Amino acid sequence: MHEGLSLLYVGAVLVLNGLWMMGRIEDREIQVINFFVGGVSLAVAAYAAFGPGADAASVRTAAMTLLFALTYLWVAINRRNGSSGHGLGYFCLFVALTALPTGLLQLAVAEGLWGWWSGVNWLAWASLWFGFYLMLCHRPHLQPLMARTSLTQGLVTAWVPGYLLLQGLIS
DSSP states (O other): OOOHHHHHHHHHHHHHHHHHHSSSSSSHHHHHHHHHHHHHHHHHHHHHHHSOOOOOOHHHHHHHHHHHHHHHHHHHHHHHOOOSSHHHHHHHHHHHHHHHHHHHHHHOOOOOHHHHHHHHHHHHHHHHHHHHHHHTOOOGGGGHHHHHHHHIIIIIIHHHHHHHHHHOOOO
């Protein structure tokens, strides 16, 4: 259930960040969803790592969740203080380099549709965060492409599966 909670709001933040990169949402406004989703993801990760029943698998899940929680909080803080985004860009590279082997490992042990979906999602997120790194640190002209990619991935890799998980339609 926690995974559905996180994914639903990650979908929202990726879609809204895509719209923001398209110039449809102001810097002051985009902070709200990034602070909110960063906070929700942080809470979910803390519960997974330190809550009742925490084990090696839940700590691993928490560590991976924190990659994204920190990203969203960093976006919000950058919008508040007007930073260039270079530091965030290099952190996005770290996320991409962590998500890539995670996706490959997920695919190697995948059982059933959800296992394959998880592996493909991690690879999609690795490519998205690598694109953010390129855009923020080297190629700002990629922003329109990254905006559309963020919006699309928000719908396909997070919002829809998060909603389906919360409704009990997939597990």
